[in-house]
Amino acid sequence: MSAIIAITRAGPLTSVQDDGRFGQLRHGISASGPMDGASYRLAGALVGAEQGGVEFTTAGLALRLQSGSCGVGMAGGSFVARHNGAIVGWPGAVTLEAGDEFNITPGSAGNYGYLRFAGRLVLPAMMGSLATSSRARLGGVAGRALQVGDVLELAEPRAAAPQAIAAAIEAEGPIRFVWGLHAELFPTQTRQRFVETGFTVSRQLDRMGVRLEDGGGVFAEARSLSLVSDAIVPGDIQILGDGTPIVLMRDHQPTGGYPRIATIISADIDRFAQLRPGSDLAFAPVSVAHAQQLLRNQQS
Amino acid sequence: MTGSTVTDTFPTPTLVLLGDSAVLVRFGTVLTDVANQAAIALTGMLDREPIEGVLEVVPNLVSVLLRYDPRRSAAADIAGQLRLRLFALADAPALAGQAWTVPVHFDGRDLESVANLLKMTIPEFIAAHNAAPLRVLATGFAPGFVYCGLHGEALVAPRRTEVRPMVSPGTVLFAAGQTAITATELPTGWHIIGRTDFGNFDPTAVPPTRLQAGDAIQFTVAA
Numbered sequence: 012m013s014a015i016i017a018i019t020r021a022g023p024l025t026s027v028q029d030d031g032r033f034g035q036l037r038h039g040i041s042a043s044g045p046m047d048g049a050s051y052r053l054a055g056a057l058v059g060a061e062q063g064g065v066e067f068t069t070a071g072l073a074l075r076l077q078s079g080s081c082g083v084g085m086a087g088g089s090f091v092a093r094h095n096g097a098i099v100g101w102p103g104a105v106t107l108e109a110g111d112e113f114n115i116t117p118g119s120a121g122n123y124g125y126l127r128f129a130g131r132l133v134l135p136a137m138m139g140s141l142a143t144s145s146r147a148r149l150g151g152v153a154g155r156a157l158q159v160g161d162v163l164e165l166a167e168p169r170a171a172a173p174q175a176i177a178a179a180i181e182a183e184g185p186i187r188f189v190w191g192l193h194a195e196l197f198p199t200q201t202r203q204r205f206v207e208t209g210f211t212v213s214r215q216l217d218r219m220g221v222r223l224e225d226g227g228g229v230f231a232e233a234r235s236l237s238l239v240s241d242a243i244v245p246g247d248i249q250i251l252g253d254g255t256p257i258v259l260m261r262d263h264q265p266t267g268g269y270p271r272i273a274t275i276i277s278a279d280i281d282r283f284a285q286l287r288p289g290s291d292l293a294f295a296p297v298s299v300a301h302a303q304q305l306l307r308n309q310q311s
Numbered sequence: 312m313t314g315s316t317v318t319d320t321f322p323t324p325t326l327v328l329l330g331d332s333a334v335l336v337r338f339g340t341v342l343t344d345v346a347n348q349a350a351i352a353l354t355g356m357l358d359r360e361p362i363e364g365v366l367e368v369v370p371n372l373v374s375v376l377l378r379y380d381p382r383r384s385a386a387a388d389i390a391g392q393l394r395l396r397l398f399a400l401a402d403a404p405a406l407a408g409q410a411w412t413v414p415v416h417f418d419g420r421d422l423e424s425v426a427n428l429l430k431m432t433i434p435e436f437i438a439a440h441n442a443a444p445l446r447v448l449a450t451g452f453a454p455g456f457v458y459c460g461l462h463g464e465a466l467v468a469p470r471r472t473e474v475r476p477m478v479s480p481g482t483v484l485f486a487a488g489q490t491a492i493t494a495t496e497l498p499t500g501w502h503i504i505g506r507t508d509f510g511n512f513d514p515t516a517v518p519p520t521r522l523q524a525g526d527a528i529q530f531t532v533a534a
Contacts (some may be wrong), residue, residue, distance in 0.1 A: 036369040036376070038520045039454040039494075039512075137514050147454045147495070149514050192329055239342045240452065242369055242376035244330045265451045266371055274330035277381065302331035303381040 014079025014107075014130060014168040018161045020114075022070020024217060027132070027151035027163075028125075029063040031261070032140035036242075040149065041263050043142040046123045046218060046284040049309075050087030050102075053125075058084030058104045059172040060127035063134065063141040065157065067124050069117040069287070076107040077162070082129030082171030083107055088121015088285050104171040121285040122216070130168035145218050145262045185295035187279050189302055191247060193270040196236060204229045205272060206294055210256065214288045218262040221283075222255055223292075230254035240268045246275035246283075260284065276302035278309050321349035324397055326390055332381050334389050336397070337374040342487075344461055346373040347448050349400070351525040356403050362392040370524045372449045372458065408447070408525035413492070413509045414533035415483050421471070421502035425485055428468050439466055440504075440530060445490060447526040455480075455494025455512025455520045459528050462488045474500045481506050490530065494520070507533070 018025075028051065031044025045051035045066055054064060059082070065072065071090070085092055086102035093114045094105050107113060115124065134141050134152065143151030152161055194202065208227035215222040225231070235252035243249075247259045249269040258275060259267075275283055276297060286292060297305070322345060327335045336353060339346035354370040361368075362377070364384030369376040379389050417437050426436040445459040452458070467488040477496050478484075484491040484501035491501060494512035511520050522528070 033378075034367050035519070036367060036378075037451050037524075038518060039451040039456050040519075138517075138519065147514075149454075189328065189330060192327055192335065239340060239372050240449075241337075241374055242329065242333075242335055242371050244333050244376075244378075246330055264453070265369075266449075276331050299328045299331050299386050303385070306331065307382055 012079065012167060013133070014081040014165040015077040016081075016163040016165065017075045017077050018072070018157050018159055018163070019075050019112075020071065020073035021157045021159055021161075022068045022072070023156055025065065025067045025070070025072060025157040026143035026145070026218075027063055027134065027141055027157065028066045028143060029141045032138050032142050032144065032150065035138055036265050039265055040138070040144060040147045041261070041265055042245075043140075043144045043150070043218070043261050045125065046261055047087050047125075047281040049281045050123070051125045051127070053102060053176065054084040054086035055127040056084070056176055057086060057102060057171075058082045058127055058129045059169070060084055060129060061131045063132040064125050064127035065163075067115065067126070068122055071114075071116045072124075072126070073112070073114040076109055076111045076113070078109050079165070079168050080106065080108050080170065081165050081168035083113065084127040084129075084171065085115070085124065087124035089118035090121070090124045091116045091118050106170040120287070122287055123284060128165050128168070129171055130165035133164040133166050146264065185293040186283050187276045187295050187297045187302065187305070188246075188248070188273040189276060189299050190296060191271040191273040192241060193238065194272055196270050197272050201229060201232075202272070206296060209291050209293045212286045212288050212290045212292065216288065218260055220260055220263065221258045223258065225254060225256055230256060236270050238268045238270060240266045243267050243271075244274060246277070246280045247271045248273045248275065258283065276305065278302060278305040320345075321352070321401060322346050324349070324353075326393065328386055329376065331386075332378060334377045334379070334386060334393065335374050336377070336393065339373045342372050342448075342461075347446075347461075350375050350449075352403050352405070353397070353400055354524060356396055356400060360396065362389060362396070364389060369451065370449060371451075408523065408527055410444070410527045410529070411509075411522065412529045412531055413507055414531050415505040415507045416533045417505040419483065419503035419505045421485075422504045425468055425502045425504060429466065437532060440485075440490070441532065444527045444529045447522050447524050447528060448489065449524050450520060450522060453493070453495055453497050454514075455510075456491065456497070457511060457522050458489050458491050460489035462490070468502065470500045471502060472500075474498050475503070478503060479506075480512070481508060481510065483507055
């Protein structure tokens, strides 16, 4: 028993992801995994999914179930999903039958949405993970983005078995951070302005990083420093030689030599990933202990 | 000879909390031989005597990253365990890295300009470059990528001012007193001195790379 899903429309950053490929950083491979982990997990819980799923962007996604029958869970941002032309609730779950069309178009908010399946994705695990790494060209389907014409096979598919899921409370307010590896290299005044001045999410964003527009000129005077290359973690905010801030995301380079002023906390990085280009944001510092408490509260 | 015999006292490390899920042990803020040896020695120690709750240990040029799950472990506990191991680091046995021979076709497009820069002929440069084994200083800038060094002062050349958009896997790069080998396509601002058939990345192998920080590399002229 299997089900075959044919991709009939996909944006350029559509990819297969799972929880991530950890433990390979020393070999030069960052973990990848969903840009919005909480939404990925919600989509899975909504359908009782197994490992892996499809991450798509505001370009949306369309697919046809070529054969079989399977449950599909969906979550992340705000999208409009149509099952054979009829709008279905978002987030939510549906069961697709052979011949069914499933079409997702962008809604009012968010950059990333997730489809998870009641069944096992038949894909080769690379180093224990299905996650597509855009940088290392590993995982997913041949290490690349999904394209029109790709098919995904599900082994032992089942109908959707929805679980009762409490709606997550969307946090608002500033994106919280802890001071970064090179924070002390920035003048006190720059650090103060980093917290007091807003930034804007630019159009230049992908799974590797999100460039910010520094309309307030916080880093206009940034000097180009020569630093020894050092470890990067997701959420690190590095300042390029021309003063452009970049937030490094799931497909980040493993090491880098630009100064990093701050690191977005784990509890806020999903929310940051969903900010669309043009969104204004502010940053607020917290302690590491507080950041960890926020994460435990969020996921308890 | 592995080139990793400890001759100097290791620099005093600094513990930095990197975000809310990692601790970085830094042995310096500039690349020195002894700081790099300390990072490699600590990595070896943490591989032999793992700290409970640490998910991943990653050596860098002058630091070591320890990643943990903040829902299960507190930064203070990881740091405490780390300090205990750091006390013992000076007495840790020198890492016996593996020895490798890496044949290189010295035909890179920057070979001549590098030799000129160092006021050598091309054969003089190649001979000086291959004169002694180098240590793998760090891995992981990209899949299978390795930094080897450190060359003596006569072989220190600055990086290029322009970045080449993409070089192919197996490109041998040279700059800043180091030789690096690429294993995937990537952009680089380093000088291209040659290419090698030595593949250091196979995603289907376990582990996916062969060279490790601390290994000794003897470069030779490929037949």
